[in-house]
Amino acid sequence: MSDLLTQELNVVNVGLPAFADNIRAAGGSAVQLDWRPPGGGDAGAGMRLARLLAESRIEEANAVALGRCLEAQPVLVDVLLARDAIPALEERRILHAGPPIAWEDMCGPVQGAIAGAIAYEGWAATPDEGAALAASGEIALEPCHHHGAVGPMAGIISPSMPLWVVENATAGNRAYCNFNEGLGKVLRFGANRSEVLDRLSWMGNELFDVLQAGVRALGGVELRPIIAQALHMGDEVHNRNAAATGLLFKRLVPALLELDRPAAPVRRVIEFVAANDHFFLNLSMAACKAMLDAAHGVAHSTMVTVMARNGVNFGIRLSGTGDAWFQAPANPVDGLFFPGYGVEDAAADLGDSAITETAGVGGFAMAAAPAIVQFVGGTPADATENSRRMRSITLGTNPAFTLPAMNFGATACGIDARLVLDSGILPVINTGIAHREAGVGQIGAGITTAPVACFLEAIEAVAAQAPGA
């Protein structure tokens, strides 16, 4: 003790920074540690979390859930109209991104997209009449995730839209995602005028017909190897899909040219795919959904199997808590805006595409795609740091997906809600930024995080199930 008082003062300070300031002012050296009590600072939650962290039943359940996710082999097996893929869409029903939300609470782009989909289906003569119909409550509005599906941004799926059908060859579960419309005025950003609806009609007819025939001719396209290769070619398969789209295109084109179809429609389909570097995104999402659905439903597991946003709230689901959503207002996006737009124009974080981060790619694989970090104002070193940091909140890593910039280390996989709360490290998500008004479209891109309140609520639910609760 006498040593302690005579030696030079080297202090690590936790809590109020003023203590460190005083030591420095007195000539000592002090490091301010950025630490918060686990469980979001709530002593009761902290204690419950501590108990859950030690529970072997949860550890075992998590090992099962992560194993099912890693063993999943997502294969593109078919293209179907939504009504033929999802029984609930035999009726007048529209699916949207994120957790459940009532029409009147929805943000502009989602309302606009639903109104457009209603006009596209012919349930109303115009999008404005479609909006009135939706407001009347006559059309059921439900999350894509309630039907094994996902959709980017507004994430609208209506009965006549074509869907990618991805099957997990290991467990047999299927996942669905709509088709990517390209950039500019598109339904997923809430645009719903005639050029948008005309494109949807073409997609629901010619594009559907040709791609269905092509995918069936290919007899199943394994998506895991395409994603793995794309991660070595600058994609993180969320905000950047240029390489994956190219790899798919090279597989698809020869098959389409072998079809017994007139040349013109095949050519139009090929030109449509060639012109859209994001075309693979919707397949990446369906693949991730198929992997995560395999991990869902393991009793007591705290593994996160869904992260999704409806433009107002961010919602998560855990493998062991069934159909429950744990929601909180979406965090702001730290991003760069296209010229002429700013944060006041932005809709809240939106879309099911965070399924990619939930599966360990996207923002979790930023090290694969330094070009994106540059686009949002960071450096390649930031990208690698993000990918490394995500490992501290996951149950493991996915050896199928490796990152060259991290010496071919595996991507973090299987977010554990307990570890998020224990470390205070939030899952990072790459995202586009939609204009708050329907139809303006994308106005920027950036990085955001899942809100901690979702994880707190989820862990409270797990604690309530736990034996000592």
Added chain:
Amino acid sequence: MSDLLTQELNVVNVGLPAFADNIRAAGGSAVQLDWRPPGGGDAGAGMRLARLLAESRIEEANAVALGRCLEAQPVLVDVLLARDAIPALEERRILHAGPPIAWEDMCGPVQGAIAGAIAYEGWAATPDEGAALAASGEIALEPCHHHGAVGPMAGIISPSMPLWVVENATAGNRAYCNFNEGLGKVLRFGANRSEVLDRLSWMGNELFDVLQAGVRALGGVELRPIIAQALHMGDEVHNRNAAATGLLFKRLVPALLELDRPAAPVRRVIEFVAANDHFFLNLSMAACKAMLDAAHGVAHSTMVTVMARNGVNFGIRLSGTGDAWFQAPANPVDGLFFPGYGVEDAAADLGDSAITETAGVGGFAMAAAPAIVQFVGGTPADATENSRRMRSITLGTNPAFTLPAMNFGATACGIDARLVLDSGILPVINTGIAHREAGVGQIGAGITTAPVACFLEAIEAVAAQAPGA
């Protein structure tokens, strides 16, 4: 001085390591510096090099040469038969890779490829008769580089072969390269049996016809942006061209489908390109050749404008020394062999593809393509280190080509023969390894360096031109 004798001993030792060992044995600390006298240890050469390093006339010439290379805009403008692109090929003449070499001195793969090309041209009934004809001296055999052309491995160009025509839009000079045949039994590795010649016939007819029409319909494809993008997608555009081929494919396919041609040949061409991840290599080489030819012929410049191998010797040319070749036996390749093969099976380093390194990509851009370093047994950190090291022997960097792994730093560009000798750092080259016998094909891949003797000889030639000589 008294201080020096009393303080702790910290020694940097240059030369015999035994001096450092003795200091360490006596309890001192010593760093052994790996240094050799510039100019390859020849005192006279060292002095001449020192004089050249200080010469303003050379500095100015090098600035002009590098500037022309950086300003070059290689554009794919046409596809032509060799006899229509290169006047010398209106006669019975065959072009090969590397510096000039007589038939009897050529390695197996080059002899095999020439014999095959003679049979393909119909100048002899069989490859064996072709070999006899070549041995008779009746067919002129000349380097591709003597005719503005390049070719990978054996690098054979005969009059009826189709060529990529790449024009530097800035200065108007044109460069040519043959088409990539794919992997397996191919002419560029010396294979010359019927499957090889049949494929060449198809390439000289259907492939030529469709690609010529497609390229003309596209009206010029700028290659610099494709290379720049591919460098962000895991290619170094020498040993790895998967991304660049995909980018070209996406540009090419819609144009080919718009052609007024029967569906079957177009389909076969598209399938041929889709099946070969190296298809872009020959365009990368032609682009680099167009950039470097723009830099050639600046009096007094010591910038290297050609590095090429004929399977026996490695040869270089400098911008300021006209048509002269400076040659030395090729260095061995530090690589990994396919199962069943070893170094005793390998031909010496072969091909004009080192034109990519001469232009600052390939081995100079290894940081772009960590997958290659893994393939040849290294780590991504080695790749970045290689790219960084090359900057110490180049006149500058190319802002058009950037490397994500180096925080989007520009690639080294414009090898200065003086700096190679002054630093002792040799240009690194990524290369495939051919079997020494004609037709076996590729048996490995690896990294090699340009031999220092070429640069010594080149600098002696420059010194002989210098005012004080």
